[in-house]
Amino acid sequence: EIVLMQSPGTLSLSPGERATLSCRASQSVSSSYLAWYQHKPGQAPRLLIYGASSRATGIPDRFSGSGSGTDFTLTISRLEPEDFAVYYCQLYRSSLWTFGQGTKVEIK
Amino acid sequence: QVTLKESGPVLVKPTETLTLTCTVSGFSLSNARMGVSWIRQPPGKALEWLAHIFSNDEKSYSTSLKSRLTISKDTSKSQVVLTMTNMDPVDTATYYCTRILFSVAGTVYFDYWGQGTLVTVSS
Numbered sequence: 001e002i003v004l005m006q007s008p009g010t011l012s013l014s015p016g017e018r019a020t021l022s023c024r025a026s027q028s029v030s031s032s033y034l035a036w037y038q039h040k041p042g043q044a045p046r047l048l049i050y051g052a053s054s055r056a057t058g059i060p061d062r063f064s065g066s067g068s069g070t071d072f073t074l075t076i077s078r079l080e081p082e083d084f085a086v087y088y089c090q091l092y093r094s095s096l097w098t099f100g101q102g103t104k105v106e107i108k
Numbered sequence: 109q110v111t112l113k114e115s116g117p118v119l120v121k122p123t124e125t126l127t128l129t130c131t132v133s134g135f136s137l138s139n140a141r142m143g144v145s146w147i148r149q150p151p152g153k154a155l156e157w158l159a160h161i162f163s164n165d166e167k168s169y170s171t172s173l174k175s176r177l178t179i180s181k182d183t184s185k186s187q188v189v190l191t192m193t194n195m196d197p198v199d200t201a202t203y204y205c206t207r208i209l210f211s212v213a214g215t216v217y218f219d220y221w222g223q224g225t226l227v228t229v230s231s
Contacts, residue, residue, distance in 0.1 A: 001171060035217040037155075044204060044221035045155065051215035088155055092216050095168040097145065097157035 002026050004089055006100035012108040019076040021103045023089030028069045033092040036065055036074045039102075040085045048087075049074060079105070110134035112144075112205050112222035119228050120195050126227060130188040130205030137183040138163050143208035144188040145218060146179065148201040156201075160208060161188060197229045 003026040013019055023034070031052035039045040047056040049065035052072055062077040076083055084107050089100040116128035128146070135142055143162040149155050159169045159179040169177045178191045188205060203225050206218040 032213075032215045035215075037218070039155070044223050045218075046221075047217055047219050050211070050217040050219075051213065054213075054215065056217075056219065090155075090218070095160075095166075096171065097160070099147075099155045099157060101154045 001096065002029060002091060002093055002098055004091055004098050004100035006087075006089060006103045008103060009101070010104045010106060012106050013079055014108045015079050015081055017079050019074075019079055019083070019105055021074040021076075021087055021089075021105075023067075023072040023074070023100050025070045025072075025091065029091055029093060031068050031072070034065075034067070034072055035090045037088045037090060038083075038085050039088060045088065076105070081107075110207060110220045112207060112220060114203060114205050114222045114225040116203075116225055116227065118226060119230065121231050122196055122229060124195050126190075126192045126195050126199070128190045128192075128203055128205075128225065128227075130190070130222060132186045132188070132205075132207070135207065137181050137186060137188065140164070141210045141212075143210075144181070145206045145208050146188075146190045147204045147206060147218075148199075149204070149224075150198070150201040153201075158192075158203075159190060162208070195229045200227065200229045202226045 005024045007022045034052040036049040037045040053065045086102045145160040146158040161179045176193045181188045205222045207220040209219045
């Protein structure tokens, strides 16, 4: 079973700064099945990126995804106050779904 | 408008069986490009996938919880039901149902989520 490791666990940044979140798979995976979600307390998670690099409907272009093989990245080009949240990468493979442990982006 | 809504008990006792229902609207459970999944989040912990069911009734379960989970659907009622047996306090979590979308481009993801329901396991 594939494991997704997200780093760092916590990212302390100021509004306007760039955030770079990493998701590493324990073996090579198809980028078609790699997605990123944003989760705020008391809310349902929200799809940000699917297929490793495609933005979901309504997601601002400051969010971008990249990567292939085992290494994937979510980048927030300039943090807005509403972007402070927990971010999860997620993979679908062999009829199983796996989430990373999450990266918390907090206000510095 | 696509919506998913979870319903079920807020409190269950240890060893009891939990039954959760996800009622969907805005799409059909018979749509070949869609499915429904259950995901949970214990307090302070990460998201954990539990099970999915597709339009053709294909089902899959978390490897670690497989022996305790059963997922089913009633297409006519637009409902997906998850049962989890032998509940334990560590199963206390917010339980979400989500829509799975297989896009024409070959990607797959959870595009709509319910608001979640908090289930507490305690005697």
